[in-house]
Amino acid sequence: MKAAVHHRFGTPDVLTVADLPTPVPRGDEVLVRVRAAVVGVVDSLARRGSPAYARTAFGLLRPRNPVLGNDFAGRVEAVGPDVTRFAVGDDVFGTTAPRFGAHAEYVLLSEQAALASKPSTVDYAGAAALADATALVFLRDKAKLHSGQTVLVNGASGAVGVAAVQLAKHYGATVTGVCSGPNAELVRKLGAQSVVDHTTEDFTRTGRTWDVIFDVAAASSFRRCRRALSPTGTYLTTAPSPAIFVQMAWTRRFGARRAIVAFTGLRSAGDKRHDLGYLKELAEAATLVPVIEARYPLPRIADAHRRVDAGHKQGNVVVTMD
Ligand SMILES: NC(=O)c1ccc[n+]([C@@H]2O[C@H](COP(=O)([O-])OP(=O)(O)OC[C@H]3O[C@@H](n4cnc5c(N)ncnc54)[C@H](OP(=O)(O)O)[C@@H]3O)[C@@H](O)[C@H]2O)c1
Structure with a gap:
């Protein structure tokens, strides 16, 4: 699978798109084909390894999580044998926070993780933009x-x-x-x-x-x-x-x-899952609408980071994996 990776802290120039092994779901794991993921301030901070106290989470000397990205939406591609909540083909949205990994074509999560059915009224980018509670x-x-x-x-x-x-x-x-x-x-x-x-x-x-x-x-x-x-x-x-x-x-x-x-x-996966369900309801009632300033294809991930770094964005910047 293609993924945006960085192996040292720095400017958006440290980001490249690389081929990584596509994960295989086991047990209660769900493999999601990511269609859109938010590029946010936290990704920018993690890429820079800043502030210094956050290095305990981002990595002391080099990035602990080479693939950034938390909030995402996509379609279930495969499931482990113990999965009961999701089936292949389901549209989902969720967050990998605080462990990142969503700026990739696939992300692997437990079905008990912060993962829920995608709101039917918004596209993948919109759902990704609504996944942060x-x-x-x-x-x-x-x-x-x-x-x-x-x-x-x-x-x-x-x-x-x-x-x-x-x-x-x-x-x-x-x-x-x-x-x-x-x-x-x-x-x-x-x-x-x-x-x-x-x-x-x-x-x-x-x-x-x-x-x-x-x-x-x-x-x-x-x-x-x-x-x-x-x-x-x-x-x-x-x-x-x-x-x-x-x-x-x-x-x-x-x-x-x-x-x-x-x-x-840092909240529990259960709390996040519950909130995703609520955010889906609000989105489907048009009480909550996603605001997306710009969408960048994965090969332009560095430009997405540059936009976030520049500040003053309107709502969200999203990377797409179509
Ligand atoms: N603690 C947590 O759990 C948690 C979770 C998520 C995010 N965060 C943090 O929350 C912060 C905001 O995240 P975000 O994604 O919303 O960032 P963002 O998309 O970059 O938005 C920043 C906002 O701040 C405004 N702003 C900039 N300078 C300002 C100033 N001097 N006075 C008042 N407003 C100013 C901007 O308005 P203009 O562009 O119009 O100036 C914009 O509305 C980040 O620092 C992020 O790390 C914390």
Whole structure:
């Protein structure tokens, strides 16, 4: 099978397309012919081996996972003898996170892994773009978002942000999106009632407050956002830092405002599978629509990484294996 590989950390130039053995499913394993996979910020970080603390996951001296890619969609090509949930020919979507491997023509997973029937209303690229449950986990499970609340999504036009805006709207919240000017229209279209352009305005200094501030871009901090949180508001961030761990522990016990960081890729396969089923339902109800800025064929994987590295993408960048 063809796969995008890298054997050293660096720029997108370290990526090449190589021939690797096609895996053979055994026991409860499912072999999926990947048709599309997201190229995201995490792939870019893993390719660079950055930040340094993440080398424990990405590999200390050289890449631990030569084939990157987490969120994918495709068709079941073969199954092991013990598989009961899937059959050859099923269209599926899922995620290999945190172990990567989806930027390849085939991916092998246990049927107990984060794998589910693909939403029937979107194509493979769209399904791959919906497979990441980060926004869902932060808003539903961490913030316990409910109708009537106000939410600010800092980083509303990127891959996690476009899902966050739509989910927050679905849960009945009033949504403010933060992005740069050119992406404002997209964010409004997805359901944000107001948009703040981070290049001209600091949302923490507008005098407004929100029940939930979801700092997707991790461009702010709990300290700065405190003044923009309602008295019992919650600050959520996607990025670890010494400060946020202390703030999370402190605010869990003292004070009314909360600070929370979470790592959605590390959840159990069962939780991820359950969420994929829910995301499929939302997609089929057109509550959640995929946003894809660009699709690149596998031989152009380095260009896909360059686009992600450049920042400011609208939603997702996807690599296709047609
Ligand atoms: N903890 C977890 O479990 C977890 C899971 C998934 C992802 N993540 C992390 O979440 C982050 C976002 O991922 P993503 O895939 O959504 O990234 P992305 O697609 O690159 O989107 C980044 C977003 O941030 C905005 N942005 C850039 N600079 C900003 C600034 N100074 N202030 C406010 N917004 C700014 C961008 O808007 P404009 O382009 O309009 O400027 C865009 O909306 C990444 O760091 C990723 O590693 C964490």
